[in-house]
Amino acid sequence: MSDFKERAEALDTADELAALRELFILDDSVYLDGNSLGALPRHVPARMQDVITREWGALRIRSWDESGWWTAPERIGDRIAPLVGAAPGQIVVGDSTSVNVFKAVVAATRLAGEGRDEILVDATTFPTDGYIAGSAARMTGHRVVPVTPADVRSALGPRTAAVLLNHVDYRTGRLHDLPGLTAAAHEAGALAVWDLCHSAGALPVGLDAHGVDLAVGCTYKYLNGGPGSPAYLYVAERHQTVFDSPLPGWTSHADPFAMTPGYAPADGSVRGRVGTPDILSMLALEASLDVWDGVSVDSVRAKSLALTDFFLECVAAYVPEGRVAPVTPAAHAERGSQVSLRCDDAEAVMRALIERGVVGDLRRPDVLRFGFTPLYVGFADAERAARILAEVLAV
Numbered sequence: 001m002s003d004f005k006e007r008a009e010a011l012d013t014a015d016e017l018a019a020l021r022e023l024f025i026l027d028d029s030v031y032l033d034g035n036s037l038g039a040l041p042r043h044v045p046a047r048m049q050d051v052i053t054r055e056w057g058a059l060r061i062r063s064w065d066e067s068g069w070w071t072a073p074e075r076i077g078d079r080i081a082p083l084v085g086a087a088p089g090q091i092v093v094g095d096s097t098s099v100n101v102f103k104a105v106v107a108a109t110r111l112a113g114e115g116r117d118e119i120l121v122d123a124t125t126f127p128t129d130g131y132i133a134g135s136a137a138r139m140t141g142h143r144v145v146p147v148t149p150a151d152v153r154s155a156l157g158p159r160t161a162a163v164l165l166n167h168v169d170y171r172t173g174r175l176h177d178l179p180g181l182t183a184a185a186h187e188a189g190a191l192a193v194w195d196l197c198h199s200a201g202a203l204p205v206g207l208d209a210h211g212v213d214l215a216v217g218c219t220y221k222y223l224n225g226g227p228g229s230p231a232y233l234y235v236a237e238r239h240q241t242v243f244d245s246p247l248p249g250w251t252s253h254a255d256p257f258a259m260t261p262g263y264a265p266a267d268g269s270v271r272g273r274v275g276t277p278d279i280l281s282m283l284a285l286e287a288s289l290d291v292w293d294g295v296s297v298d299s300v301r302a303k304s305l306a307l308t309d310f311f312l313e314c315v316a317a318y319v320p321e322g323r324v325a326p327v328t329p330a331a332h333a334e335r336g337s338q339v340s341l342r343c344d345d346a347e348a349v350m351r352a353l354i355e356r357g358v359v360g361d362l363r364r365p366d367v368l369r370f371g372f373t374p375l376y377v378g379f380a381d382a383e384r385a386a387r388i389l390a391e392v393l394a395v
């Protein structure tokens with residue numbers, strides 16, 4: 001056991017991202033739930049105090065212009081862009097992921113044109129994507145074809161309008177082949193729509209490099225934007241002039257204050273906006289993104305893989321054989337930034353872990369999830385979590 005503790009200490013000492021932990025408010029628990037709700041960056045409360053008392057309290061309506069409130073959705077989109085490999089002008093922040101899935105799926109069917117009546121949807125998806133795609137399909141006269149990511153290639157065909165996939169599976173932590181599946185969709189003449197909720201901020205995405213058409217993601221997980229912070233929508237530049245939003249609210253109008261009865265879409269990512277942005281959440285997100293200044297996503301990915309490797313090694317060494325089984329793939333190319341362990345009494349085990357200061361979460365019926373956020377989780381945390389897991393399982 002002490003061997004792992006010593007290794008953890010050495011790995012933490014050598015970790016070039018270790019100092020970033022100080023940027024967050026944390027306690028002495030091991031927080032492995034940043035894949036659900038990221039931790040609070042230390043400077044955000046003071047920034048929000050200023051937003052509330054000065055920008056809202058003192059400047060009131062003037063802040064739409066003077067404090068840059070009106071342009072926040074596209075400005076913050078440009079802050080997220082480098083984290084997901086997008087050039088500026090293609091991401092807009094606002095609404096929930098669910099709403100952005102709706103915009104993206106309907107827009108994709110419109111971009112695909114006539115004669116294609118199928119939408120392939122990840123059968124293992126986070127449920128909201130499937131619910132929304134089902135409704136979008138009914139509204140647009142399409143049919144949803146549920147398909148596991150491994151079977152997407154064989155399911156693609158001349159009838160496929162769009163494919164809606166998760167970059168990382170929320171339950172298993174499996175990383176899907178975004179470059180390969182995007183290329184396969186394109187070969188079939190279809191559009192590729194990706195949900196980045198569990199990858200943005202944890203690993204390189206390369207939206208532009210891989211020719212993704214549309215993408216959505218949330219900001220409250222690895223991007224630490226706060227509970228319910230707004231999601232984002234990516235529309236590749238080549239599609240923007242024909243991107244036809246199913247929710248053409250007034251803030252996506254070319255001249256919103258002209259208040260004309262006829263709709264004329266704005267250019268660029270602004271076209272993905274809907275209504276008045278939720279400024280408080282949005283500005284908390286904007287402030288929280290400061291922690292990324294000077295941080296490379298490649299180094300985050302390297303640390304994430306090292307952390308999850310080390311955690312799996314500690315689990316294998318500490319936990320009695322057969323008590324848990326990893327469901328997250330061992331291969332780096334197939335692993336996101338979480339480790340999921342199948343465990344018969346997962347619910348009771350997670351309760352006991354949380355009581356002992358190891359905060360992960362549970363996906364019923366039998367999956368323990370441990371998310372590793374490289375900005376603030378260290379190797380000693382991974383060792384401690386595995387050790388306490390073994391203690392809990394030994395009871």
Ligand SMILES: Cc1ncc(COP(=O)(O)O)c(C=O)c1O
Nearest residue numbers: 096097098126128170195197218
């Ligand atoms: C993969 C995925 N998609 C969508 C969502 C839901 O997003 P929202 O609640 O912002 O609509 C989640 C939430 O955890 C998720 O993990």
